[in-house]
Amino acid sequence: MLTNNQKLKPPFNYKTIILVLLIFFIFIFSFKRVGMPDVVDRLYEVTLDTIGLKDKSKIADGLSRISNEMWPPVIETKKDINLILNFDSSNLPMYSFIENQKVQLYETNIETLELEYIEEEVLFLVEPLGYLKVVIIKIIESIEIAFWASFIALIFSIPLAYYSAKNYAPNKIIYYVSRSIVSGLRAIPELISVLFMVLAFGFGPAAGIMALGLHSAGFLGKFFAEDIENADKGPQDALKALGSSRWRIVKEAVLPQVMPQYIAYILYILDRNLRMATVIGLVGGGGIGQELKGRFDLFEYGHVTTIILVIFIVVFIFDQISAKLRNKLIGNSS
Amino acid sequence: MVYPLLKIDSVSKTYSGNVIALNNVNISISDNEIIAILGPSGSGKSTLIRTILGLTSLDEGNIYFRNNNFKDKNYKIIRNSIATIYQDFNLVSRSSIIKNIMLGDITKISSWRVLFNLWPKETQDKAMDIIEEVGLNSIDFKKRVENLSGGQQQRVGVARALIGAPDIILADEPVSSLDPQTATDILNLIRETAKKNKISVLCSLHQIDFAKSFADRIIGMKEGNIMFNKPAKNILKFDLNKLYK
Ligand SMILES: Nc1ncnc2c1ncn2[C@@H]1O[C@H](COP(=O)(O)OP(=O)(O)O)[C@@H](O)[C@H]1O
Numbered sequence: 001m002l003t004n005n006q007k008l009k010p011p012f013n014y015k016t017i018i019l020v021l022l023i024f025f026i027f028i029f030s031f032k033r034v035g036m037p038d039v040v041d042r043l044y045e046v047t048l049d050t051i052g053l054k055d056k057s058k059i060a061d062g063l064s065r066i067s068n069e070m071w072p073p074v075i076e077t078k079k080d081i082n083l084i085l086n087f088d089s090s091n092l093p094m095y096s097f098i099e100n101q102k103v104q105l106y107e108t109n110i111e112t113l114e115l116e117y118i119e120e121e122v123l124f125l126v127e128p129l130g131y132l133k134v135v136i137i138k139i140i141e142s143i144e145i146a147f148w149a150s151f152i153a154l155i156f157s158i159p160l161a162y163y164s165a166k167n168y169a170p171n172k173i174i175y176y177v178s179r180s181i182v183s184g185l186r187a188i189p190e191l192i193s194v195l196f197m198v199l200a201f202g203f204g205p206a207a208g209i210m211a212l213g214l215h216s217a218g219f220l221g222k223f224f225a226e227d228i229e230n231a232d233k234g235p236q237d238a239l240k241a242l243g244s245s246r247w248r249i250v251k252e253a254v255l256p257q258v259m260p261q262y263i264a265y266i267l268y269i270l271d272r273n274l275r276m277a278t279v280i281g282l283v284g285g286g287g288i289g290q291e292l293k294g295r296f297d298l299f300e301y302g303h304v305t306t307i308i309l310v311i312f313i314v315v316f317i318f319d320q321i322s323a324k325l326r327n328k329l330i331g332n333s334s
Numbered sequence: 335m336v337y338p339l340l341k342i343d344s345v346s347k348t349y350s351g352n353v354i355a356l357n358n359v360n361i362s363i364s365d366n367e368i369i370a371i372l373g374p375s376g377s378g379k380s381t382l383i384r385t386i387l388g389l390t391s392l393d394e395g396n397i398y399f400r401n402n403n404f405k406d407k408n409y410k411i412i413r414n415s416i417a418t419i420y421q422d423f424n425l426v427s428r429s430s431i432i433k434n435i436m437l438g439d440i441t442k443i444s445s446w447r448v449l450f451n452l453w454p455k456e457t458q459d460k461a462m463d464i465i466e467e468v469g470l471n472s473i474d475f476k477k478r479v480e481n482l483s484g485g486q487q488q489r490v491g492v493a494r495a496l497i498g499a500p501d502i503i504l505a506d507e508p509v510s511s512l513d514p515q516t517a518t519d520i521l522n523l524i525r526e527t528a529k530k531n532k533i534s535v536l537c538s539l540h541q542i543d544f545a546k547s548f549a550d551r552i553i554g555m556k557e558g559n560i561m562f563n564k565p566a567k568n569i570l571k572f573d574l575n576k577l578y579k
């Protein structure tokens with residue numbers, strides 16, 4: 001005979017039902033608040049549009065308009081030679097040439113005081129790869145930002161990790177202070193901290209480096225510390241029994257154990273900082289993002305395409321390199 | 335007056351939760367003596383060794399090394415005379431054989447050398463000699479210890495203990511994770527090198543046959559108490575019954 005305890009419990013009771021309903025209502029409420037019904041409407045329209053049941057979807061419209069302007073990507077620069085200081089037509093930059101173009105202008109007629117439409121011939125200096133060069137210079141700046149940020153993060157994270165590891169912090173106060181710094185650094189999103197860094201260091205790469213660097217120092221500090229805490233105690237005990245000082249134990253008995261993980265974290269941080277470095281320019285942190293924002297604001301979508309393609313290629317290449325590096329540095333030799 | 339090499343004087347240790355691990359333990363170890371501590375699991379063998387090493391604090395009693403109290407400032411000198419071999423080897427698994435052995439001398443190396451991995455030539459030479467002594471010379475000394483067999487790893491453990499030229503080696507069940515043949519080999523190695531280098535050994539074991547062939551003297555422990563303390567050849571069935579009944 002079954003006793004009370006042995007009876008199977010029903011898979012749900014009234015509490016479960018109330019909870020499910022509650023979550024359901026919160027879900028619906030939030031769904032409306034953030035404007036998702038509109039998204040659904042438009043996706044519905046665009047679907048009907050593409051399968052030909054309805055024309056004029058706002059999304060399809062907008063996308064097709066932008067995509068027309070986004071292609072082809074712009075890689076050349078064209079400059080009105082009248083705007084170039086000390087222009088010397090006998091000494092052009094490499095691969096560049098001069099192009100004659102008709103330009104349409106509105107000008108105020110001084111007599112009638114009315115706007116008149118005139119056509120004028122203007123000479124342009126065309127550098128076929130000029131814009132690509134600008135973008136590459138800017139993305140190199142982004143790569144530099146990523147490297148410096150990661151380097152600064154590494155430097156800051158070493159003491160933070162040591163003092164945030166419970167078994168190595170000299171005392172509880174230092175431990176808690178260090179832990180708080182680590183979580184504080186991680187808690188502030190880079191796009192926000194860069195705003196403050198711009199106040200401190202001005203517009204440009206330095207602000208971006210500091211914002212990314214401090215955030216990733218928090219990340220590295222936390223994960224480095226956790227690995228120190230979880231490292232095999234055996235070899236640490238062995239050195240401790242010899243009377244070795246703490247930092248020597250960390251260097252000789254902990255670091256060799258955690259090194260593969262550390263390399264993985266550092267590569268991840270480099271990768272992440274590279275992607276973030278392309279974005280922080282949007283809010284004044286230097287690098288390619290600044291260029292991207294400028295072109296976006298001028299509706300120069302052809303330029304935007306070039307920028308996005310270059311970012312994509314650089315991130316892709318870096319991904320490949322870091323995967324190779326990871327395998328080489330960590331790969332099991334056994 | 336001649337002081338014993340190591341004197342454990344009325345040492346007691348109670349863990350939180352009222353587990354009495356050591357109950358008024360007295361042991362005296364002379365130079366050149368090999369002692370086995372025999373006892374079932376939980377009898378306090380590891381605790382005894384850990385208190386000598388300073389890895390566990392003791393509640394009562396004193397430990398003296400040639401009449402120097404461990405509680406005094408000269409503890410560091412004492413530590414340089416004590417080496418340890420562990421059950422789980424406690425090696426740095428991703429470091430090489432030679433590096434693990436040299437770590438036995440870490441307290442004698444200056445900080446900047448440790449920081450930049452510049453181990454003195456004489457330490458390296460000493461390590462190479464010891465590699466030969468423990469019978470690892472057929473293996474590449476740069477190999478990571480994680481790629482060695484258990485027996486080979488414990489040979490590295492023995493070598494790390496020998497490099498500091500200690501007066502005494504403490505070993506906590508150094509062979510309990512090894513198969514019987516390898517265990518016998520390792521115990522023979524410890525005994526031979528200890529006798530050759532005039533090192534005393536305090537080694538916990540839980541198999542009686544190992545203890546008998548390994549030690550000069552056997553100390554029987556049970557529930558934190560010493561049940562007997564006799565030359566190995568005098569151990570009787572009656573003594574063993576005290577431990578395992
Ligand atoms: N860190 C610890 N905390 C609490 N109790 C412990 C601890 N280490 C050992 N003990 C207890 O102390 C007793 C002796 O353990 P131990 O010294 O490891 O014995 P042995 O090495 O002979 O097996 C056991 O009852 C064990 O459970």
Ligand SMILES: [Mg+2]
Nearest residue numbers: 379380381507
């Ligand atoms: Mg034990």
